[in-house]
Amino acid sequence: MDFLNAIILLLNYIFIPALTYGSQLALGAIFVTLIYGILRFANFATGDMMSFGTMMAILFTWYFQSLGISLGVLPTALLAIPFAVICMIFYMLFIDKFVFKYYRFNKSPPVMLAMVSIGVMFVTQAVVRIIIGPDDRRFFDGERFIIKAGEFKDMTGLNEGLALKSSQVMTILITVVLVSLLFWFLNKTKTGKSMKAYSDNEDLALLSGIDPKRIVMITWVIAGILATIGGVLYGLDKSFKPFTYFNNMLPIFAAAIVGGIGNPFGAFLGGYVIAFSEIFLTYAYKKFFMYVLPASMEPESLIQLLSTDYKFAVSFSILVIVLLYRPSGIFKGKVL
Amino acid sequence: MAYFEGENMTGGYGNGPDIINSCSVKVERGEIVSILGPNGAGKSTAMKAMLGLLNLKSGSVKIDGKDITMMSPQDRVKEGISFVPQTKNVFAGMTVEENLEMGAFLVLDNYKSIIDEIYSLFPILKEKRNQLVGELSGGQRQQVALGRALMIRPSVLMLDEPTAGVSPIVMDELFDHIVKVKRTNVAILMVEQNAKQALNISDRGYVLVTGENRYSGTGQELLNDPRVRSSFLGG
Numbered sequence: 373m374d375f376l377n378a379i380i381l382l383l384n385y386i387f388i389p390a391l392t393y394g395s396q397l398a399l400g401a402i403f404v405t406l407i408y409g410i411l412r413f414a415n416f417a418t419g420d421m422m423s424f425g426t427m428m429a430i431l432f433t434w435y436f437q438s439l440g441i442s443l444g445v446l447p448t449a450l451l452a453i454p455f456a457v458i459c460m461i462f463y464m465l466f467i468d469k470f471v472f473k474y475y476r477f478n479k480s481p482p483v484m485l486a487m488v489s490i491g492v493m494f495v496t497q498a499v500v501r502i503i504i505g506p507d508d509r510r511f512f513d514g515e516r517f518i519i520k521a522g523e524f525k526d527m528t529g530l531n532e533g534l535a536l537k538s539s540q541v542m543t544i545l546i547t548v549v550l551v552s553l554l555f556w557f558l559n560k561t562k563t564g565k566s567m568k569a570y571s572d573n574e575d576l577a578l579l580s581g582i583d584p585k586r587i588v589m590i591t592w593v594i595a596g597i598l599a600t601i602g603g604v605l606y607g608l609d610k611s612f613k614p615f616t617y618f619n620n621m622l623p624i625f626a627a628a629i630v631g632g633i634g635n636p637f638g639a640f641l642g643g644y645v646i647a648f649s650e651i652f653l654t655y656a657y658k659k660f661f662m663y664v665l666p667a668s669m670e671p672e673s674l675i676q677l678l679s680t681d682y683k684f685a686v687s688f689s690i691l692v693i694v695l696l697y698r699p700s701g702i703f704k705g706k707v708l
Numbered sequence: 709m710a711y712f713e714g715e716n717m718t719g720g721y722g723n724g725p726d727i728i729n730s731c732s733v734k735v736e737r738g739e740i741v742s743i744l745g746p747n748g749a750g751k752s753t754a755m756k757a758m759l760g761l762l763n764l765k766s767g768s769v770k771i772d773g774k775d776i777t778m779m780s781p782q783d784r785v786k787e788g789i790s791f792v793p794q795t796k797n798v799f800a801g802m803t804v805e806e807n808l809e810m811g812a813f814l815v816l817d818n819y820k821s822i823i824d825e826i827y828s829l830f831p832i833l834k835e836k837r838n839q840l841v842g843e844l845s846g847g848q849r850q851q852v853a854l855g856r857a858l859m860i861r862p863s864v865l866m867l868d869e870p871t872a873g874v875s876p877i878v879m880d881e882l883f884d885h886i887v888k889v890k891r892t893n894v895a896i897l898m899v900e901q902n903a904k905q906a907l908n909i910s911d912r913g914y915v916l917v918t919g920e921n922r923y924s925g926t927g928q929e930l931l932n933d934p935r936v937r938s939s940f941l942g943g
Contacts, residue, residue, distance in 0.1 A: 569799050576797060581813050
């Protein structure tokens with residue numbers, strides 16, 4: 373029995389990847405929840421808006437690389453993020469002005485807006501494919517690892533290596549900073565509170581003199597920041613493929629609903645709930661049991677509950693279970 | 709000429725039929741005026757017309773001599789007209805203090821002193837300042853709603869059935885609060901179902917029937933008027 377190796381194994385294959393993936397989902401889920409809370413519709417274009425933002429970041433990365441600008445050990449994409457965010461915000465405001473605004477003005481029911489967002493999804497998808505194509509692209513440059521598995525083994529003398537990718541550390545750090553800033557903004561500033569008020573009771577917000585146009589604009593600005601950064605972090609950690617981003621919409625929606633849709637803190641935690649469940653259920657525990665069980669009881673199969681191909685089934689099941697038994701989400705309480 | 713007045717207002721919602729017909733309502737500062745009448749008489753509609761929530765076909769609305777007939781409700785808030793709707797009149801997911809802050813959204817300078825004034829008017833709110841409004845009792849919620857509306861230091865306060873759905877004891881307490889607000893030189897216009905109690909604290913009242921002024925007079929006059937008594941006050 374060798375518990376230390378077993379723990380390192382779990383850290384390396386479950387804990388760190390799930391924390392990273394969860395952060396990426398959390399950013400998307402807060403985006404979904406914010407749009408739902410304030411503009412009152414389920415935005416099916418979430419995944420593709422994230423892929424649009426990432427595409428812009430890749431284009432800027434290529435441009436900076438062609439100019440010979442780089443951040444040394446850090447990926448050039450970090451430098452491209454602010455420019456990509458600006459493009460993303462402009463794209464969102466453009467779509468809002470020419471598509472969503474009309475339905476908001478006519479007070480269309482939320483399901484109609486959701487259908488409209490599916491149209492936006494298809495258009496965005498097409499725009500991304502026309503500009504950058506459907507291929508898988510890696511745009512990570514700079515130092516890939518902070519600790520390599522081999523180095524870790526040499527350092528500690530353990531059998532199991534703990535690899536720490538710089539994209540993982542970046543994802544977690546940036547998410548923590550971004551989410552803290554967002555919660556500070558929503559809970560402490562006058563504008564943030566007026567967004568909460570607008571989400572809580574639109575008519576009374578109008579009677580209090582809160583300007584709905586400004587609220588909608590700020591919502592899209594925040595959404596643009598979240599979508600771009602969430603998308604770029606996912607792309608740096610894995611790779612950028614428009615279809616994958618579209619697929620990620622399922623775990624992102626699941627995360628937002630698990631957290632209680634309209635509740636950003638719930639969405640944030642929901643991201644981790646979904647990520648950990650997916651990875652826990654699709655990890656093959658054979659090696660883990662080889663460490664913790666005596667040699668005579670060594671498992672023969674892979675001890676994998678679900679094949680990784682079924683990872684979307686996990687988020688889908690969580691989504692269905694939550695909607696059946698706890699439709700208001702597992703973190704009830706304050707909205708927005 | 710009264711401080712806040714709607715003169716010969718005629719109109720309805722959207723393109724629908726007229727709900728109020730040349731209806732006139734006047735309020736002075738430091739005065740409570742009640743609009744009474746049977747169901748469907750257009751009481752709330754008359755009030756909403758003065759707030760700008762429906763387009764008038766004819767007639768005018770004036771505050772302090774200034775014609776505001778064409779102004780949007782948001783702009784009327786800036787003129788010092790505050791409104792407490794009958795339902796959904798608080799931000800249920802926010803704390804008491806945040807509700808008051810939102811009421812002061814248009815107040816650019818320091819509103820902390822106004823919050824203190826509201827707390828001295830409604831002491832219970834100070835005690836519950838950090839509690840979510842959704843967790844308060846009906847009477848306390850109405851106080852939050854009044855407090856939110858008072859944050860802009862309005863010159864006109866309009867209340868749509870402030871005592872709907874609260875117990876008789878809480879109703880008396882709320883009316884006491886409304887009288888306190890009136891003493892701060894605010895013009896108060898309210899629509900009420902509890903006609904007797906409302907007339908008791910009102911300086912004047914209007915009785916509307918099918919969108920028209922039927923009777924008007926001081927609170928006591930209306931209370932003693934046999935026609936009003938028999939039709940609306942239950943004998």
